[in-house]
Amino acid sequence: MVGFPGTDERLLLAGIEDRLRWVRSRINWYGLQRNLYTLGTVLAIGVALLIVGAFTFSPLWFTVLSWPLLLALAFVLLFFLRRAVIEWIDLTVAARRIDAKVGMKERLSTLVAQLAGGVIGKPQPSQLWPHLLQENAALLPEWTVKQVAPRRVPWHILPFLLTALLALFILAVPLMSARSESSPFSVDNLRQVLEELPERASQAFEKQMSLLPEPSEQWGKSSLYNQDPQQAGGPMRLEEAPQDEDRPQEATPLAALPEALQRKIRQALQGLPDKEPKPQEQQDIAKGKEDRRLALRSADKTKAPDAAAEGKNLRPDATQQTQSSGRGRGDGKNNGGPSASGSASQSPAQGSGIQQLERAQLDRKNARGSFQPSPDSPQLPGSGGEAGEGGPGAGSGTDPRIYGEQSVLNDGSKSFQLSLETTHERARQGEDSDTDDKDAGGITEKSTRGLSQQQSLDDTIRKSRVPAEYEEIVKRVFARGESR
Amino acid sequence: MSESPATQLITEFQQTFRRIEAELAKVIVGHNELIRHILTAFFAGGHVLIEGVPGTGKTLIVRSLAEVLNLSFNRIQFTVDLMPADITGTRMVMDRDDGRRDFVFVEGPIFAHVLLADEINRSTPKTQAALLEAMAEQQVTVAGTTYRLQSPFFVLATLNPIEMEGTYPLPEAQLDRFFFKVRLTYPTHQEIQRIIGSTTTNVTADLRPVFDHAEAAQKILMLRQLVRDVLVAPHIEEYIAALIHATIPAKAKYLSTGDTAKTTLAKDDFVNRYVGFGSSPRGGQTLILGAKVLALLDGRANISYDDVDRIAVPALNHRLVLNFAAEAENIDPSDIVERIIQSARKLRR
Helix, strand or coil, X not given: CCCCCCCHHXXXXXXXXXXXXXXXXXXXXXXXXXXXXXXXXXXXXXHHHHHHHHHHCCHHHHHHHHHHHHHHXXXXXXXXXXXXXXXXXCHHHHHHHHHHHHCCCCHHHHHHHHHHCCCCCCCCCCCCHHHHHHHHHHHHHHHCHHHHCCCCCCCCHHHHHHHHHHHHHHHHHHHHCCCCCCCCCCXXXXXXXXXXXXHHHHHHHXXXXXXXXXXXXXXXXXXXXXXXXXXHCHHHHHHHHHHHHHCCCCCCCHHHCCHHHHHHHHHHHCCCCCXXXXXXXXXXXXXCCCCCCHHHCCCCCXXXXXXXXXXXXXXXXXXXXXXXHHHCCCCCCCCCCCXXXXXXXXXXXXXXXXXXXXXXXXXXXXXXXXCCCCCCCCECCCCCCCCCCECCCCCCCCCHHHHCCCCCCCCCCCEEECCCCCEECCCCCCCCCCCCCCCCCCEECXXXXXXXXHHHHCHHHHHCEEEHHHHHHHHHHHHHHHHC | CCCCHHHHHHHHHHHHHHHHHHHHHHHCCCCHHHHHHHHHHHHHXXXXXXXXXXXXXXXXXXXXXXXXXXXXXXXXXXXXXXXHHHHHEEEEEXXXXXXXXXXXXXXXXXXXXEEEEECHHHCCHHHHHXXXXXXXXXXXXXXXXXXXXXCCCEEEEEECCCCCCCCCCXXXXXXXXXXXXXXXXXXXXXXXXXXXXXXXXXXXXXXXXCCCHHHHHHHHHHHHHHHHCCECCHHHHHHHHHHHHHCCCCCCCCCCCCCCCCCCCCCCHHHHHHEEECCCHHHHHHHHXXXXXXHHXXXXXXXXXXXXXXXXXXXXXXXXEECHHHHHCCCCHHHHHHHHHHHHHHHHC
């Protein structure tokens, strides 16, 4: 019986088969790589031609030329895929190749053919079978994997890499060219792009090495522009929060509100007189130990806000921030964002600093996503690798709604109400910044100064109980109206 | 490391074969390739047709071979008036001891291990057919009674290419019965010098039989069995089938239309132009058996592509039926076979 378990013959057959499988996998892997690299080379050239053609030819000519090119690329794709499948060999073919390469006169392939024919466990196919096995055992050192297997990586990778780089460069030329450049593949423009390429590459390399996550869209901008939003801390979120108003998790559609309330909100959007908060009120806000958000207040104003209850619908990290908000407003470092960078992540929900920022400054930040805090801002820039401390008006952490997890409207228990006496007052200009919190543009409920006629018309909305989700927008709307 | 029994058998085959070659070389000057082909066919169980001009040692080769193998030997000189019974034997009326007369079968010269059919093309087709039938069947039937021929049975027929008047060329169907057809060429200058020097004295070559007479037949049958035990890989069989199929012209009659073989060769231009009929499957059998003998001689238990190629010309050249164009242009069948072998090398991958 051939290949009886435990015999030397069985071990020898297993050894031959193992090595043959290894060689076969190397041959198959080599063939697959060769076909894929060749295919990639052709496709890269085709893509490069398409890009150049898109900027060089007229739309009509580009359409006329691109379709045959795309068809050719599709044909090439199918051709090489088919070839890769055809060149995938089995053990018998691998044995034949080894026979031809080493000059074994078909000894190995004959043996493998017998094994593939199911000779194991059966009587010997011939009285000469032991001789064939003995010869193959003697020739085993002649065909080591290193000798007969192809290289791990075929040389076809070189043209593939070259063409891939070429295609990437061609793809980058329009991106690196000025917007006004009508023909990015002109000689002058290519020369200019090539001249700027080392500098830009070095900039990109430096950014990568500095572990800053995302390169800027444009070259040559300020490094601050490319700061990590988490490291940038609260200011980044301050400006991002208003842009994210349309996030479905944060807001209920306006149409879901009562019609009278909708009408008032729409009227308010048309503008309200701008009122700056009194310095005394700002001081009150800065000194206040409780959360200024009215929606988080209980009906009993003497009762402290339940931060834990607020965090029910928040993410765990947001909950932590919310809970910490009750421990001290000025401790922006402790109440920082989940990244624990020390920079006070602050949202407009805190109502403590955003009103202090100039509108133009906000607009610039919205445009670029960066924020350079002013000296009296709630965010003080850090030095070196350390995160900055929270400024005097730093908030009590990131408002959880920025993270968009709060999608369930409360049942009215977490609503707020604007009384007729409530107004937004901004700190007067020129007020002493040492004593006042510049960012204390919050709501002072007891003040009745500057209540305009139009505001008095907003009786309904001011008396209505607005869901907490709309606290921000209502405050902003009123603040905007007052600023006008 | 001790040799396995299989290795010992192969070694014994090699030694036997080379001893026969060495003994024949004592009396045959040159013709080494021819002798190897003859011995190959002998151990493969086939018969050989030798074509050559007179006086080049055809009869001497066969007689010497029988002497070396220590087998019985007969010679039949084929003539026009030779009858089948002269070959196979006949029933004769013989007197018995009790005075009665009875028909007794008298064996013809075909009842021998080694038979030399000299100038086989000079006899009539009827006589030729009697011999060729006996070659294929290894039996003769006389008066309704079948008689088995001795085994091993080996026929060496010769053809005289000159004096073609009054001859009967063998039909292709009967040529196909021969394992090989080899050509005995003129000896070289040095070989002629040795021939005339060694055969014109009183010194005769002392041929030593390789086998004892009693066990010769049994030994040869055992070696023939060993030849058939040589292993053949499927891709070698595919290669041989492709070679056989490549000898058939594209527009030949009786060509199968449903052939979907993947390894068929493209038809050679020579084949399409000059070949009327290609090789039969017997050609494939010949290629495999001949290659097996060569593999054993090389000490292998399996046949290789090279074995097949080396045996292809003597195995296939007499199986190709050339057309008039080939005769007009003096095309030799061996040239066509060589071209087919060259084109078939791509199948080795």
